[in-house]
Amino acid sequence: MAFLSTAEIGQFRDTGCLVCPDAVTAAQLAAMRADLGIWIEESRAHAGPYGKTFDNRPRFDVEPGHNAEKPALRRVASPTEISEAYLDVMQNGRMLDMLTDLIGPNLRFHHSKINSKLPGSGTVVDWHQDFNYDPHSNDDVVTSLLFLDEVTPGNGPLMTAPGSHTGPLHSLWHDGVFTGAMGQQASAAFEKIAVRHTGPAGSVCFMHARVAHASRANASTGPRSLFISCVAAADAIPLAANHLPSVHMGMLLRGKEPGRIRSIAFEMEISEVPKGASFFTQQNAANSG
Numbered sequence: 320m321a322f323l324s325t326a327e328i329g330q331f332r333d334t335g336c337l338v339c340p341d342a343v344t345a346a347q348l349a350a351m352r353a354d355l356g357i358w359i360e361e362s363r364a365h366a367g368p369y370g371k372t373f374d375n376r377p378r379f380d381v382e383p384g385h386n387a388e389k390p391a392l393r394r395v396a397s398p399t400e401i402s403e404a405y406l407d408v409m410q411n412g413r414m415l416d417m418l419t420d421l422i423g424p425n426l427r428f429h430h431s432k433i434n435s436k437l438p439g440s441g442t443v444v445d446w447h448q449d450f451n452y453d454p455h456s457n458d459d460v461v462t463s464l465l466f467l468d469e470v471t472p473g474n475g476p477l478m479t480a481p482g483s484h485t486g487p488l489h490s491l492w493h494d495g496v497f498t499g500a501m502g503q504q505a506s507a508a509f510e511k512i513a514v515r516h517t518g519p520a521g522s523v524c525f526m527h528a529r530v531a532h533a534s535r536a537n538a539s540t541g542p543r544s545l546f547i548s549c550v551a552a553a554d555a556i557p558l559a560a561n562h563l564p565s566v567h568m569g570m571l572l573r574g575k576e577p578g579r580i581r582s583i584a585f586e587m588e589i590s591e592v593p594k595g596a597s598f599f600t601q602q603n604a605a606n607s608g
């Protein structure tokens with residue numbers, strides 16, 4: 320059964336990106352927003368990153384300057400491990416049905432996280448391709464960014480460079496340092512052709528793992544929070560350490576075990592797994608260094 324139109328599938332293939340409304344039910348959206356609200360309240364009691372993930376790193380990451388009065392929770396790692404609401408969407412959301420039309424029928428979970436830009440937060444994401452972080456034997460790998468808030472031009476929307484998923488993989492290493500971001504030349508070129516992806520809460524932005532993308536700071540008075548998950552065709556085998564390992568890593572989400580490996584040819588440097596709570600620490604260290 321087709322969940323996406325031929326035009327939508329074509330847009331994804333051509334540009335590497337597709338935004339669809341109503342990727343979850345109103346109840347699913349409300350449940351995810353409620354849990355995020357609780358986590359933001361809890362973050363007021365912490366001065367820095369806190370909690371523990373599967374690989375013993377902090378689960379909750381806060382921006383520099385975060386405090387009890389003005390919380391700036393920017394990342395929750397692997398929310399499916401601590402919330403029924405996020406696990407439900409990951410396993411049962413319409414988003415999954417749509418994904419089967421892009422890289423199905425057999426889908427496997429890789430990792431998930433929440434990126435939150437609370438009002439006034441300075442978090443920016445520098446240009447990069449997710450495939451460099453999560454290389455698989457083939458590139459039927461999609462990052463799904465589910466909008467927990469309305470995403471507007473002013474609150475730091477995802478920007479992608481259309482068509483960049485068919486181009487080269489750009490190094491995230493510069494002068495022997497892993498910066499987690501592309502070099503200035505590539506970033507400037509992509510900035511010129513960038514398209515911003517906006518939409519109401521409950522929409523999803525499907526992004527091919529090789530598409531170049533970035534986002535600016537939230538300059539609005541409202542939050543911009545995303546539930547981000549990485550799902551691959553089940554015959555795409557991960558080739559490097561998972562940066563966000565969880566108990567759900569490798570879970571079959573749709574279809575059946577293919578019992579096969581499908582490969583394409585490519586070559587790239589291996590990314591550095593962050594020692595801190597998230598890749599923001601790696602990108603920020605590069606910007607301040």
Ligand SMILES: O=C(O)CCC(=O)C(=O)O
Pocket residue numbers: 434444449475476477532533534545547
């Ligand atoms: O939060 C965003 O705006 C983009 C997130 C992103 O690029 C990532 O986490 O890889």
